[in-house]
Each structure stands twice: as structure tokens, then as C-alpha cells.
Amino acid sequence: MRISELSRTSGVSVPTLKYYLREGLLPPGAPTAVNQAEYSEGHLRRLRLIGILTDIGGLSLRAVGDVLDAIDDDSLTTHQMLGVAHHALGPRDTDDEEPTADVTAARADVDRFLRGRGWRVSPQAPARRSLAQALVTLRRMGRDIDDAVLDRYADVADRLAAQELSRVTGSRSRIAAIESLVVGTVVFEAVLVALRRLAQEHHSARRLSPRTRDGGLVVDK
Amino acid sequence: MRISELSRTSGVSVPTLKYYLREGLLPPGAPTAVNQAEYSEGHLRRLRLIGILTDIGGLSLRAVGDVLDAIDDDSLTTHQMLGVAHHALGPRDTDDEEPTADVTAARADVDRFLRGRGWRVSPQAPARRSLAQALVTLRRMGRDIDDAVLDRYADVADRLAAQELSRVTGSRSRIAAIESLVVGTVVFEAVLVALRRLAQEHHSARRLSPRTRDGGLVVDK
Known part of the structure; x- marks a missing residue:
């Protein structure tokens, strides 16, 4: 398809497509004539992935570039790809700032907690931070989270991740497995966060607003 | 304490404090002399809340202002406060854009799903969107999520929210209950998201990289 059709089908404007091509986020189309190129299903698929990473994952285009480079690097395993995606999701490591004493203590607590659970997680994993x-x-608010509460969240996370990873089987193609991992990380995170907020509202309605029969929480703005 | 001490204790710079005072995010201190005021523990507490909402919740200062106004409005119940906090967390409703057919269909599916679970959630809840x-x-990626998978995530969210809301008891003061709700929504969401990513890496290491004994996933950047 021509660039105009790629734009129509993907919903991405032609100037943005040209920007993606210039920045190498989108591979060039097959040249058909001077100043004309043919784009494929592969281009559409990549545009959808870029959309997911930016719109739902909140990634910068630079971070998207890192993920796409990793996808295109056949030497990386699917497991390494997940690491790249997690690094792109952040938070970025701010090496230049010396961590305060309470940050250093909390990082040590996280390391100890993860060792205690026997999780195999790289020391550089941004989610540790x-x-x-x-x-x-x-803690700065004068609260803390005891290991029992943290374990309860970790149990939930462990069960979800085990189910999610079981959907990424070795039988599929590398690109499908990677897409599944990246989409799984980003989109199902959004699903989980949204459902938790909805469930909070539901339980809040039940506990804190028992008199409203329909439980409607209307906030006019 | 003077503004300089408030700045030292909170870690927020004096110019930022002055900006917060000007914008009404921070209530004025008690005047002690011309151009001098005394700030209290309440100011410190509010600064910590602003920090949580911006740094961890990713809220704009405008959205923070909405949450703080609601906290200061004694006529709102704790349940209504949760609604305000959820609205501030977004996503913002973009009324001006006509939703596409697939968006409309997905919204109807979400409404049907939530009715099916019997959750009491306001029609305006941003998490529905x-x-x-x-x-x-x-769906645009050619995948879908069947109700069984969605139910699994909803079960997890339901159990978490029930536990979380049980920690917000009616016995505490309104401000403590509200703080607990807002902090719970924002900080424990971050905890859950971080643990899920760590668990994903662990299960990825177990399934996809079984030969590395220490499971270390090192991504040099």
C-alpha cells in the first residue's frame, strides 16, 4: 500500500509516518518509483505496537526506539527482550543523584525481600527501584508495609505472571512471542490497574456509602 | 517553623513552596511579622501528599489542586473523595472527540462486564474508559480478552480492593481515612505494578532462560 493508505488504515497522520521513517522507528517501504514506496502488513503491525507503547505504556519515542531495536536484534532471546521492554518502561536510573539513606535502606529491603521469595530478577531491574x-x-508518611502485606501483593503478582508467561509458549514465532510479552506487560497492566480502581470504588460504595442503594458515585466537574 | 525550615524538612525548595502558596495548593502560614509566617506539621503533611500525587501518581498540579480542594471540602464523604481522587488520576474525558465504533463497542462490553459482576461503579468512573x-x-491487534481471563483479573482486583478498603476503617479521623485511601490507591498501585514486572521477569527466567543458573538478566545500556 502507498503511504496515504498506510495513514488511513493505521490512523497515523502522513507527517507522523514520515517522522517515524526518518527516525528509524518504521523501516523504509519497498521503493516502487521515485519518491514512492510500498508498505506492508508488517508496517501496520509495527505502527500498532508503537501506538501501544506510547499511548498505553506512556513510553517516549526514544524508549520506543530502544524496544524496536531490540525486537529487530535477532541475537536477543525472548527473555532478554522482556528485560529491554521493562527497562524502557522505566523508571530511568538516575545515577548522578546520590540516593538518600532511606532510599538505600529501602533498596536493601527490596533486595532482601526478593531473595527471600527466591525470585530470579536482575540487579538492574527498574521495578526494584x-x-x-x-x-x-x-515510610516518609510515617507508615510502613510489613512483609506480610508485601507478600500478599507478591503472591498476587506471582500468580498473574505465571499465568501470563504460560501464554507465551515456545511454539510461536519469535516476533509473536515478543509482541505477546510486550503487549502483555503494558496492556494487561492497564487492565489490572483499571479493574483495581473499579473494585476499590465498588468496595468503597459498599463500606463507606451503604445508604445509596444504586451506589452511584457522581462527581460533577 | 519558618519557610526556610519547612523547605529543609520537606526537601521542597523555597521558590516551589512560594509557588504552591500562590496557587493555593498549600494554605498560608500563621503570620508572625511583616513578610514572615509560621508553618506547621499540617503543612509538612500536605507537602508529602502533594509529592505522592505528583511523583508516584503522575498527577498534574492542576489535578493535585482538585484532590486537595476535595480534601478541604468537609461536605464530601470519604467515598466521594475516592471518586475525586480517581477522577484526578484520569484518564481525562475527551468529550470533544466522537468515539469510534470499536471504542463504543468496548465501552458497552465493559459496562456489561461490570454489571455482570454486580460492581457498584459510577457511570463516569474514568477506569471504565x-x-x-x-x-x-x-482487538486492534487481532487479539481479544475473553470474559474468563477478564474475570481472573477482576477476581484479583476484587480481593485486593476488599483488603485495602478494610484497612480504611470509620474509626479514624476523616483526614487520616482520606489520606489512607489516596495513598492506598496511588502507592499500592505502584507496588502492585512493580511486583508484577518483577514476577514476570522471574517466570520469564524460569521458562525462557532455563540454562542461566543465577537467572541474571543483565541489559547493558
Whole structure:
């Protein structure tokens, strides 16, 4: 298909497509004439992936580029791909800032907790830092999270991840497995977060607003 | 304490404090002399809440302002406060854009699913739209999520929310209950997301990279 049709089908504007081509996020089409090229289903598929990573994953185009480069690098295993996707999702490591004492303590607690569960997780995994940051936040507010509560969340995460990874079987093609992993990480995270908020509202309605029969929570803005 | 001490204790710079005061995010201190005011523990507490909402919740200062206004509005119940916090967390409703046919269909599916579970959730809850958007994304990629899988995530969310809401008891003060709700929504969401990614890496290491004994996934960047 021509670039105009690629734009119509994907919903991505022609200037944005040209920008993606210039930045190497989208591979060039097959040249058919001077200033004309033919684009394929592969281009559409890649545009959908870019859309997921930016719109739902909240990735910058630079981080998207890292993920796409990794997908195109046949030497990486699917497991390594997951690592690249997680690194792109962040948070970015800010090496230049010296962590404060409570941040260092929380990171040590996270390391100890993960060792205790026997999870095989790289020392560089960005989610270690996110988890430590959440602990720091709670502690600065004079709260804490005891290991029993953390274990309850970890049990939930463990069961979900086991089910999710079982859907990524070795029988599929590498690209399908990778797409499944990346989409799974980003989209099902959004599903989980949305459902948790909806469930919170439901339980809040049941506990905190028992008199409203329909439980409608209307916030006019 | 003076503004300089408030800045030192909170880690928020004096210019930022002055900006918060100007924008009404922080209530004025008690005047002690011309151009001097005394700030309290309440100011510190509010600064920590602002930090959580912006740093971990990713809220804009405008959205933070909405949440703080609601906290200060004694006529709102704790349940209504949760609604305000969820609205601030987004996604924002973009009324001006006509939803495409697949978005409309996904929203109807979400409504049907939530009715089926008997959840009491307001029709305006932003998380309905997030969930619908995730469904649209999956469907545009030629995948879908059947109700059994969605139910599994909903079961997880339901159990978590029930536990979380049970921690917000009526015995505490309104401000403590609200803080607990808001912090719970934002910080434990970060905890859950981080643990899920760590568990994914662990299960990926077990399934996809069985030969590495230590499971280390090192991504040099």
C-alpha cells in the first residue's frame, strides 16, 4: 500500500509516518518509483505496537526506539527482550543523584525481600527501584508495609505472571512471542490497574456509602 | 517553623513552596511579622501528599489542586473523595472527540462486564474508559480478552480492593481515612505494578532462560 493508505488504515497522520521513517522507528517501504514506496502488513503491525507503547505504556519515542531495536536484534532471546521492554518502561536510573539513606535502606529491603521469595530478577531491574520508592514514600508518611502485606501483593503478582508467561509458549514465532510479552506487560497492566480502581470504588460504595442503594458515585466537574 | 525550615524538612525548595502558596495548593502560614509566617506539621503533611500525587501518581498540579480542594471540602464523604481522587488520576474525558465504533463497542462490553459482576461503579468512573481502551488496543491487534481471563483479573482486583478498603476503617479521623485511601490507591498501585514486572521477569527466567543458573538478566545500556 502507498503511504496515504498506510495513514488511513493505521490512523497515523502522513507527517507522523514520515517522522517515524526518518527516525528509524518504521523501516523504509519497498521503493516502487521515485519518491514512492510500498508498505506492508508488517508496517501496520509495527505502527500498532508503537501506538501501544506510547499511548498505553506512556513510553517516549526514544524508549520506543530502544524496544524496536531490540525486537529487530535477532541475537536477543525472548527473555532478554522482556528485560529491554521493562527497562524502557522505566523508571530511568538516575545515577548522578546520590540516593538518600532511606532510599538505600529501602533498596536493601527490596533486595532482601526478593531473595527471600527466591525470585530470579536482575540487579538492574527498574521495578526494584519503583518498589523501593514506594516503600520510601510510605515510610516518609510515617507508615510502613510489613512483609506480610508485601507478600500478599507478591503472591498476587506471582500468580498473574505465571499465568501470563504460560501464554507465551515456545511454539510461536519469535516476533509473536515478543509482541505477546510486550503487549502483555503494558496492556494487561492497564487492565489490572483499571479493574483495581473499579473494585476499590465498588468496595468503597459498599463500606463507606451503604445508604445509596444504586451506589452511584457522581462527581460533577 | 519558618519557610526556610519547612523547605529543609520537606526537601521542597523555597521558590516551589512560594509557588504552591500562590496557587493555593498549600494554605498560608500563621503570620508572625511583616513578610514572615509560621508553618506547621499540617503543612509538612500536605507537602508529602502533594509529592505522592505528583511523583508516584503522575498527577498534574492542576489535578493535585482538585484532590486537595476535595480534601478541604468537609461536605464530601470519604467515598466521594475516592471518586475525586480517581477522577484526578484520569484518564481525562475527551468529550470533544466522537468515539469510534470499536471504542463504543468496548465501552458497552465493559459496562456489561461490570454489571455482570454486580460492581457498584459510577457511570463516569474514568477506569471504565481505561479498561475499554485496553480492550480496543487488544482487538486492534487481532487479539481479544475473553470474559474468563477478564474475570481472573477482576477476581484479583476484587480481593485486593476488599483488603485495602478494610484497612480504611470509620474509626479514624476523616483526614487520616482520606489520606489512607489516596495513598492506598496511588502507592499500592505502584507496588502492585512493580511486583508484577518483577514476577514476570522471574517466570520469564524460569521458562525462557532455563540454562542461566543465577537467572541474571543483565541489559547493558
